[in-house]
Amino acid sequence: MGTTIEMERAGSLLHSVVQGLALKSPAASFPPAPQCPLCGDVGWELVECEERGRKVSRARPCVCQHARKLIAMARDSGLPAEWLKTHTLNGMEQPTEIYGAVVEKVSQWLAAYQPHQAGLLLYGPAGSGKTRMITACLRGLILKRSLPCRYYDARVFLQLLRNTYNADSDTTERELVESFVHPQVVALDELVVARTDWERETMLMLVGERYKANKTLLVATNLCREQLRDELDERLSSRLRAMTEPLHLDGPDFRQKGSAA
Numbered sequence: 001m002g003t004t005i006e007m008e009r010a011g012s013l014l015h016s017v018v019q020g021l022a023l024k025s026p027a028a029s030f031p032p033a034p035q036c037p038l039c040g041d042v043g044w045e046l047v048e049c050e051e052r053g054r055k056v057s058r059a060r061p062c063v064c065q066h067a068r069k070l071i072a073m074a075r076d077s078g079l080p081a082e083w084l085k086t087h088t089l090n091g092m093e094q095p096t097e098i099y100g101a102v103v104e105k106v107s108q109w110l111a112a113y114q115p116h117q118a119g120l121l122l123y124g125p126a127g128s129g130k131t132r133m134i135t136a137c138l139r140g141l142i143l144k145r146s147l148p149c150r151y152y153d154a155r156v157f158l159q160l161l162r163n164t165y166n167a168d169s170d171t172t173e174r175e176l177v178e179s180f181v182h183p184q185v186v187a188l189d190e191l192v193v194a195r196t197d198w199e200r201e202t203m204l205m206l207v208g209e210r211y212k213a214n215k216t217l218l219v220a221t222n223l224c225r226e227q228l229r230d231e232l233d234e235r236l237s238s239r240l241r242a243m244t245e246p247l248h249l250d251g252p253d254f255r256q257k258g259s260a261a
């Protein structure tokens with residue numbers, strides 16, 4: 001049936017795609033899909049097969065069609081190309097047993113992922129690997145499961161929303177909100193306590209929309225357990241508790257260990 005060969009071909013093509021993407025950063029500078037050595041970018045390849053004792057040629061979709069779809073998904077995810085190359089759970093050091101247990105838990109979450117599955121909320125000190133973990137999950141879901149995912153830094157997202165209020169903005173507020181609510185999985189990084197009523201209401205609206213749509217949310221934050229309980233807006237914190245499982249990632253600052261990206 002050639003299934004294994006197909007998988008190997010797709011795998012090696014994907015590998016070169018990710019390697020290629022990683023050469024350019026940020027995501028906006030993604031190169032176009034590479035030339036396909038299998039079909040010359042036609043998207044189909046001819047295979048010889050036997051039918052009723054005769055050799056015939058049949059066209060079938062080339063694996064590069066799938067690779068192109070994944071490239072588009074990766075580009076739309078907002079993940080920097082370098083992260084798509086390096087942010088994996090496999091290569092993570094495990095300085096303590098408790099840290100290792102969190103890596104294991106996140107790996108299990110990723111392996112078992114089903115649409116609408118509850119998400120995770122990683123909290124812990126700076127440089128402990130929270131962003132890496134939630135983005136490694138997105139990477140896995142995009143490249144291995146072809147699921148539409150989106151990464152947002154909360155502060156940057158709020159700024160983007162503010163920008164849509166300018167008369168010359170090319171994006172509307174609704175489009176941006178849709179880009180947060182629509183994807184199967186969203187990773188919301190750098191969740192902080194709101195500084196203004198607008199920030200509070202906006203974050204509540206965004207998370208609330210995903211809650212109503214029963215869509216998976218991954219969160220990373222430097223807020224400690226007490227701050228999460230006492231300082232976040234109560235309605236926001238209630239929804240986050242319903243949507244995510246909290247995991248404390250207590251580790252060293254890996255940026256100081258010379259492994260910073």
Ligand SMILES: Nc1ncnc2c1ncn2[C@@H]1O[C@H](COP(=O)(O)OP(=O)(O)OP(=O)(O)O)[C@@H](O)[C@H]1O
Binds near residue numbers: 127129131
């Ligand atoms: N367990 C680990 N093993 C090796 N490198 C790691 C590990 N965790 C994180 N890193 C690396 O350390 C750097 C910082 O990690 P990351 O950005 O995920 O930390 P963070 O917890 O999100 O920090 P902050 O709170 O400042 O946002 C990255 O380059 C990341 O790849």
Ligand SMILES: [Mg+2]
Binds near residue numbers: 130
């Ligand atoms: Mg981070």
Ligand SMILES: [Zn+2]
Binds near residue numbers: 036038040044
């Ligand atoms: Zn091809």
